[in-house]
Amino acid sequence: MPNPIDSSAAMLRAQQMLQQMRVNYIAELPERIDELEQLTLALKQGDSFEAQFEELYRKTHSLKGTAGTYGMQMISTVCHELEEALERIADAPGKADDQFLDRCIAYFDLMRQVVEGARRGQAAFPEIESALGAMRSDIIGNNISALLVEPSRVNAALYTGMLKGLPVKISIVDSGCSALEMLLRNHFDLLITGYETSALNGLALIAALRLNNGINKDIRAILLTSKKNLVIPSVAQPVTVLERINVSATLVSEVQDFLQKKQ
Amino acid sequence: MQKRKVRVLIAEDEEHIRSLVSLFITQLGAEVVAEAGDGLQAVSMYKQHNPDMVMLDINMPKLDGIAVLKQIMEINPRALVVMLTSLNAREVVKECIDHGAWNYILKDASAEELFKEIKTTWSDYMTEISRSEKS
Numbered sequence: 001m002p003n004p005i006d007s008s009a010a011m012l013r014a015q016q017m018l019q020q021m022r023v024n025y026i027a028e029l030p031e032r033i034d035e036l037e038q039l040t041l042a043l044k045q046g047d048s049f050e051a052q053f054e055e056l057y058r059k060t061h062s063l064k065g066t067a068g069t070y071g072m073q074m075i076s077t078v079c080h081e082l083e084e085a086l087e088r089i090a091d092a093p094g095k096a097d098d099q100f101l102d103r104c105i106a107y108f109d110l111m112r113q114v115v116e117g118a119r120r121g122q123a124a125f126p127e128i129e130s131a132l133g134a135m136r137s138d139i140i141g142n143n144i145s146a147l148l149v150e151p152s153r154v155n156a157a158l159y160t161g162m163l164k165g166l167p168v169k170i171s172i173v174d175s176g177c178s179a180l181e182m183l184l185r186n187h188f189d190l191l192i193t194g195y196e197t198s199a200l201n202g203l204a205l206i207a208a209l210r211l212n213n214g215i216n217k218d219i220r221a222i223l224l225t226s227k228k229n230l231v232i233p234s235v236a237q238p239v240t241v242l243e244r245i246n247v248s249a250t251l252v253s254e255v256q257d258f259l260q261k262k263q
Numbered sequence: 264m265q266k267r268k269v270r271v272l273i274a275e276d277e278e279h280i281r282s283l284v285s286l287f288i289t290q291l292g293a294e295v296v297a298e299a300g301d302g303l304q305a306v307s308m309y310k311q312h313n314p315d316m317v318m319l320d321i322n323m324p325k326l327d328g329i330a331v332l333k334q335i336m337e338i339n340p341r342a343l344v345v346m347l348t349s350l351n352a353r354e355v356v357k358e359c360i361d362h363g364a365w366n367y368i369l370k371d372a373s374a375e376e377l378f379k380e381i382k383t384t385w386s387d388y389m390t391e392i393s394r395s396e397k398s
Contacts, residue, residue: 065280069374
């Protein structure tokens with residue numbers, strides 16, 4: 001039988017080594033950002049677009065993951081926005097036009113600012129967050145990003161089908177806990193959640209977001225439930241409650257209303 | 264009698280994550296016998312080292328994690344493979360579990376959370392080992 005775990009003080013030892021690894025990671029970030037920039041610029045040349053795009057997307061995703069792991073959450077957030085921009089051109093080389101490239105370069109500049117700030121010991125980046133917010137409303141225009149939290153695949157397919165045709169990019173997760181993890185890290189415009197979700201119910205999820213001073217604190221939330229007269233605690237407000245039985249009539253109009261107000 | 268260390272193969276294209284996982288695994292008392300930076304290397308190193316456990320990234324160049332998993336399971340249907348994945352790949356994780364992966368770890372957590380995840384998986388693994396040895 002292999003040795004049992006000796007985990008006593010393991011984290012302490014690991015943390016000491018981790019400190020140095022973080023320093024090394026931040027030191028290498030400019031090089032990685034430069035590499036992403038070069039890959040992005042190469043997209044415009046159009047040669048073997050698919051392979052180049054795949055490499056760029058994979059490296060962006062990879063940077064997003066490692067940045068989160070090494071405590072550079074703002075780099076991770078900018079990478080998420082870049083990923084979304086890339087997804088919009090995935091199927092068409094022609095979309096990698098000057099406007100797209102300018103936007104990507106703006107993301108890389110923001111990343112560089114974050115690295116500079118981190119080197120000076122800066123921990124919060126409100127100026128980067130507001131710059132991202134401005135770019136978001138500019139880029140998305142009428143399109144919004146929504147997170148749907150629904151444990152039932154059938155219902156998830158039903159709801160996404162209803163919203164098909166509306167300018168909404170929908171991501172789906174099947175538990176409240178997974179949704180919270182995503183919402184604490186990535187910006188969304190709209191949250192559509194079932195009340196009866198596993199790990200964390202829909203109301204608790206919304207309340208957690210409102211209480212957390214994060215990027216989705218003020219997200220528009222729609223709660224789907226089969227319960228009548230559900231009491232909504234003030235901490236979860238504002239939230240729009242839709243009964244599942246009427247959802248085919250109400251969900252689309254709620255989202256359309258949101259889109260109109262956002263314009 | 265001196266007990267041998269658990270031998271682990273880490274397959275992950277991102278060097279910084281590989282180093283972290285390696286550090287944590289080592290701190291837990293295991294031995295990292297090999298590190299692979301792409302899918303093809305992972306299969307080759309699995310054949311070469313026959314490790315007790317594989318920590319396998321899903322999104323890798325040359326051969327993705329699912330393809331690697333399938334090949335490893337063909338070589339050894341009882342192989343113990345833990346997938347390294349990110350939050351938005353949960354559907355893919357389900358597919359990996361269907362193909363025989365034993366567990367998964369979310370790698371886009373903070374380093375501290377990653378350590379806890381690895382430690383929990385490690386405890387589960389040790390429990391599993393001692394249970395199978397008793398039966």
